Amino acid sequence: MEEKKQNPVKKVLSARGVGQVVTVSIGLVILCVIFNFINPSFLGKRNLPNLLRQIAPWIIIGIGQGYVLITANIDLSIGSVVGMSCMIIATLICNGAHPVPAVLVALVACLATGVLNGSLVAYFKLPPFVATLGTQTICRGVAQLVNNNMNTDGITGAKFGAAAKTMTNIFYYQKTLGVFNTFWIALILWVIFNFILAYTRTGRHLYAVGSNTEAAKLSGVNVAMTIIKAYLVSSFCAFVLGLIVCSQTSTGTTNAGMSYETYAVAASVIGGISTMGGTGILSGVLVGASVWAAMDNGLQMIGTQVGLKNVVVGLIVIVCVLLDVIRRTGMIGRRKK
Amino acid sequence: MxxxxxxxxxxxxxxxxxxxxxxxxxxxxxxxxEKFPRVQCQKGKPIFEVRNLNAGRMVRDVSFTSYEGEILGFAGLMGAGRTETTRAIFGVDPRESGQFFLDGREIKINKPMDAIRQGVVLAPEDRKRDGLCTKLSIRSNIELPNLDISSGKGGVVNRRKVTEMVAKAKKEFEIKMPNDEVDAGSLSGGNQQKLVVSKWLARESRVIIFDEPTRGIDVAAKVEIYNLMNQLKQRGISVIFVSSEMPEVLGIADRIIVMCDGRITGELDIEEATQEKILEMATRFENKLTADQMPQQAHN
Known part of the structure; x- marks a missing residue:
């Protein structure tokens, strides 16, 4: 069979998952133009760095949720893990610990949650929705327990206050090359995890498991291990965001990260990572997170009420998923069942 | 019509x-x-031997040997334990006992990857359920079981190697496709089946087990599968062919093992094999099902 020479631009566009990313990117540009038209300071010097920093959290947990969604599972514990990470770090610092061991303890706790989530789903075959709903509650409980159900004091006033201050600067307040570090952290995480997903064996395994678990198993893929890896990435990302949230507020708040898991789903899904598994690319998370933050920030800038803002953002998620479904069912229609 | x-x-x-x-x-x-093309080959040395394989109720004390230059057919009725046997060999389902010998050396198979690495591979029965990741591309499907070859120590996939592998698999087997990036699920049944098999042609396999490779595919694709099995046989690869269609087992296999109720109930050379003999062996335990066996069967 002769291979037809393809137009390189066309080839990139026809690659897997790129379609949705391009569509949503165009939407994002239009959105930004509209906001900027109504309020010209939207893309102004003062708001743009803020906007980028607001995108970062959704990129970070979007990556984690994206990994899990690609394996056709879901992680509902993300928000609570963010809260747990934030509370453990803040509580330990306030009780006189240096930030470094405090962060490490939080990291271990979060990764343990990831292993627990993965094992429940992979080995014990619990429905991911139920399993992670359980860990969601557990982690929120831990976040409340560590400081007796109270928010902590300011971490900068603790024994290692200076070190804590440095931590808050590194993870939230400082800029590098004119952009807040938080955004760079998100970008670095994205580059690393995008590489793993797109160019390594583990990445291939994630897609295979999400597409057809049984076929993946019969192709020599260690399915359980792959699912655990996905949940580990998710918990790790949630841990990083917990650290950032803690740095932002300089305290530990027991309800930090509340309902973030749904935002993570939104960022992934808007970017074309299907909740059915096996499809989507991580570039989608960048775009999805941007749309999310742009809506959030932009609607505020043009003076929309919070309630109305939530309604609009919710509608956008539904429209994006609907578009995805329409495209997919269109394909199914042409296909032999 | x-x-x-x-x-x-x-x-x-x-x-x-x-x-x-x-x-x-x-x-x-x-x-x-020819509906059933047959190629004569000299029967050579033993390649793959299974000894005393036990895995649940459907695989009981199964022992057999496959030889170079032959297609070993597995006949039997539905639920005779043939698919379970192939899965136990491939390391998908756990087994209670059993030894495997490849080219005279004992090999350990505890998970599918062990079997794949050592050259014992399985083209499973239900291609939509077990054989293919229908949402992924043709390329990804061929790539998937061969990632151990195409990726380095760090796990980074070498795209050039994958392209070579896909080209090799494609050459062996003409899969009709617009390009190798289309969804595997969009192919016709016959082409999907060819894809399931061609995954294993990209690597050096010693034993290829075909579990019902011709179910639900058109006549031309069936003949292509038969031709492929014949080619593999000529190349000295052990071909194990599980089929519920009596005429095709009789038409393609060189030796036939008949299973019934999880056990091997007979072995026939193709010269002596007839439908009646196979049926007789395939139903050996049917009338002996005692009352205490019945609930057990229902449980399975």
Missing amino acids: TIMRDGKYITEGDFRDMDMSTIISHMVGREIK
């Missing part, structure tokens, strides 16, 4: 005026010379 091919109307005629070969030739678009 109306005959269609590739989504187009071909011909129409009275049912009584058409015989089997006319129908087939219209369906395929050309004359199929």
Whole structure:
């Protein structure tokens, strides 16, 4: 069979998952133009760095949720893990610990949650929705327990206050090359995890498991291990965001990260990572997170009420998923069942 | 009767005026010379031996040996334990006991990857359920079981190697596709089946187990599968062929093992094999099902 020479631009566009990313990117540009038209300071010097920093959290947990969604599972514990990470770090610092061991303890706790989530789903075959709903509650409980159900004091006033201050600067307040570090952290995480997903064996395994678990198993893929890896990435990302949230507020708040898991789903899904598994690319998370933050920030800038803002953002998620479904069912229609 | 091919109307005629070969030739678009092409080969040394394999109720004390230059057929009725046997060999389902010998050396198989690495591979029965990741591309499907070859120590996939592998698999087997990036699920049944098999042609396999490779595919694709099995046989690869269709086992296999109720109930050389003999062996335990066995079977 002769291979037809393809137009390189066309080839990139026809690659897997790129379609949705391009569509949503165009939407994002239009959105930004509209906001900027109504309020010209939207893309102004003062708001743009803020906007980028607001995108970062959704990129970070979007990556984690994206990994899990690609394996056709879901992680509902993300928000609570963010809260747990934030509370453990803040509580330990306030009780006189240096930030470094405090962060490490939080990291271990979060990764343990990831292993627990993965094992429940992979080995014990619990429905991911139920399993992670359980860990969601557990982690929120831990976040409340560590400081007796109270928010902590300011971490900068603790024994290692200076070190804590440095931590808050590194993870939230400082800029590098004119952009807040938080955004760079998100970008670095994205580059690393995008590489793993797109160019390594583990990445291939994630897609295979999400597409057809049984076929993946019969192709020599260690399915359980792959699912655990996905949940580990998710918990790790949630841990990083917990650290950032803690740095932002300089305290530990027991309800930090509340309902973030749904935002993570939104960022992934808007970017074309299907909740059915096996499809989507991580570039989608960048775009999805941007749309999310742009809506959030932009609607505020043009003076929309919070309630109305939530309604609009919710509608956008539904429209994006609907578009995805329409495209997919269109394909199914042409296909032999 | 109306005959269609590739989504187009071909011909129409009275049912009584058409015989089997006319129908087939219209369906395929050309004359199929032989329904079951047979290639004679010298039977050589033993390649793969299974000893005392036990895995649950459906695989009980199964022992057999496959030889170079032969296609070893597995016949039996539905639920005779043939698929379970192939899965136990491949390391998918846990087994209680059993030893495997490849080219005279004992090999350990505890998970599918062990089997794949050592050259014992399985093209499973239900291609949609077990064989293919239908949402992924053809390329990804061929790549998946061969990632151990195409990726380095750090796990980074070498795309050039994958492309070579896909080209190799494609050359062995003409899969009809627009390009190798289309969804595997969009292929026709026959092409999907070819894809399931071609995954294993990209690497050096010693034993290829085909579990019902011709179920639900058209006549032309069936003949292509038979031809492929014959080619593999000529190359000295051990071909194990599980099928519930008696004529095709009789037409393709060189030796037939018959299973019934999880056990091997007979072995026939192709010269002596007949449908009646196979059926007799395949139903050996049917009338002996005692009352205490019944609930057990229902449980399974």
